[in-house]
Amino acid sequence: MLSLPPIAVAASALPGRWQGPISRSGDPCRRCHSARRLSWSTAVAVASALAAPSVRHVLSRFVGRRSARRQSIALRQLGLTLLRSEGESSTGRSPSEIDVAQADDDGVKPEKPEISRYQRVENLLWEAWRNSERPRPPLKEVLETLAFHKACQKLLGSKALVIDAAGGHGAIALAFRAFGGAERAVVADLYQPRSFANLRAAWMPEDEDTERAVRHERIDISCPGWLKSLLEREGVHAEATAVVAAHACGGLSDELIRECTALSVEFAIMPCCHKKESGRRRDMLRHAVKLLDIPYSVVLDIARLGVIDACPGYKASLRMIDKAISPMNRMLIGTRETSPQTEARADSRRNYVDKLAGKFRTIFSTSRGKHQELQEDSADS
Numbered sequence: 200m201l202s203l204p205p206i207a208v209a210a211s212a213l214p215g216r217w218q219g220p221i222s223r224s225g226d227p228c229r230r231c232h233s234a235r236r237l238s239w240s241t242a243v244a245v246a247s248a249l250a251a252p253s254v255r256h257v258l259s260r261f262v263g264r265r266s267a268r269r270q271s272i273a274l275r276q277l278g279l280t281l282l283r284s285e286g287e288s289s290t291g292r293s294p295s296e297i298d299v300a301q302a303d304d305d306g307v308k309p310e311k312p313e314i315s316r317y318q319r320v321e322n323l324l325w326e327a328w329r330n331s332e333r334p335r336p337p338l339k340e341v342l343e344t345l346a347f348h349k350a351c352q353k354l355l356g357s358k359a360l361v362i363d364a365a366g367g368h369g370a371i372a373l374a375f376r377a378f379g380g381a382e383r384a385v386v387a388d389l390y391q392p393r394s395f396a397n398l399r400a401a402w403m404p405e406d407e408d409t410e411r412a413v414r415h416e417r418i419d420i421s422c423p424g425w426l427k428s429l430l431e432r433e434g435v436h437a438e439a440t441a442v443v444a445a446h447a448c449g450g451l452s453d454e455l456i457r458e459c460t461a462l463s464v465e466f467a468i469m470p471c472c473h474k475k476e477s478g479r480r481r482d483m484l485r486h487a488v489k490l491l492d493i494p495y496s497v498v499l500d501i502a503r504l505g506v507i508d509a510c511p512g513y514k515a516s517l518r519m520i521d522k523a524i525s526p527m528n529r530m531l532i533g534t535r536e537t538s539p540q541t542e543a544r545a546d547s548r549r550n551y552v553d554k555l556a557g558k559f560r561t562i563f564s565t566s567r568g569k570h571q572e573l574q575e576d577s578a579d580s
């Protein structure tokens with residue numbers, strides 16, 4: 200369990216805004232209760248993060264490079280996540296109970312918010328990761344995985360099969376399985392790192408048939424048709440499948456979009472390495488970048504969203520994870536529309552063009568009328 204003095208020491212060593220509200224002996228906080236709790240949470244979180252040597256390296260990267268606001272967001276996010284796992288594992292109580300109970304030394308009774316099922320699973324995953332064998336995916340990868348999952352889980356829903364394309368350590372596949380978003384999962388990659396087996400052992404209950412539930416398969420996702428043959432081998436329908444991919448490099452993201460839309464499979468892809476593009480499209484995008492003065496990666500991802508949206512029966516969505524976790528933080532999501540949604544979209548398109556045509560018809564008919572009047576007038580005179 201976290202004890203107060205080291206937290207207070209660590210917190211008081213922090214610059215600026217963390218010092219005032221967290222002082223144990225200082226004036227009672229005049230702000231609202233939640234704000235006070237937040238500052239305590241921040242203090243405890245930062246202290247616990249600083250205390251862990253494995254985290255210091257990551258923190259120093261954030262602290263070194265980002266603006267003050269981003270630093271605080273990054274620190275808080277990292278620390279709070281760690282704190283959650285700390286709280287759940289050591290006491291069986293929720294982290295908010297712990298930080299409030301420990302922080303509240305001047306008699307104000309805080310309310311105890313319920314911990315959601317989602318948070319409980321997240322805490323368990325953190326705990327299991329902390330105790331897992333090495334090599335294991337580093338902290339940044341776990342933060343990214345959980346943020347990725349949170350950002351797209353509702354859109355993708357629950358599937359019979361989730362394919363973690365270019366999945367490497369397979370953390371995303373394992374997270375979908377752990378949160379109940381996949382009956383089983385396949386990590387499709389050319390290479391299987393040792394961290395996969397260690398994370399799988401940590402994140403899957405011992406009594407499960409782990410190899411069947413989440414397995415790594417050597418698949419070249421740049422080969423057209425790989426998804427179709429995988430679905431055939433698995434005996435799963437396209438609509439019961441989702442493809443997820445974090446940091447599918449360069450053109451691999453486009454290949455994934457093509458594979459998925461060809462089969463009507465839903466997907467969530469977080470592209471990276473945008474500059475590795477080549478060919479005619481790169482020239483077109485570079486020209487657009489120059490004219491519009493916006494970053495290449497933004498233009499490319501928006502163009503990809505347009506491609507998804509133009510696929511019949513697809514709905515394109517953009518989601519982002521915190522930039523402090525990864526600067527390559529845009530997620531392109533393609534979900535299938537229901538028939539009423541497709542009809543509503545077609546109707547609204549038709550209504551729009553009809554209205555536009557109607558407007559021009561009125562203008563032209565009025566001006567034609569006036570033109571005729573003028574001609575008749577001139578003929579009369």
Ligand SMILES: C[S@@+](CC[C@H](N)C(=O)[O-])C[C@H]1O[C@@H](n2cnc3c(N)ncnc32)[C@H](O)[C@@H]1O
Pocket residue numbers: 340364365366367368369387388389390418419420421444445446447448451
């Ligand atoms: C940047 S890593 C991302 C790994 C993981 N998704 C993550 O977020 O950490 C890119 C991954 O793509 C895999 N990869 C590259 N080309 C591939 C291909 N043609 N087929 C399958 N996997 C590929 C690499 O082996 C590597 O694991």
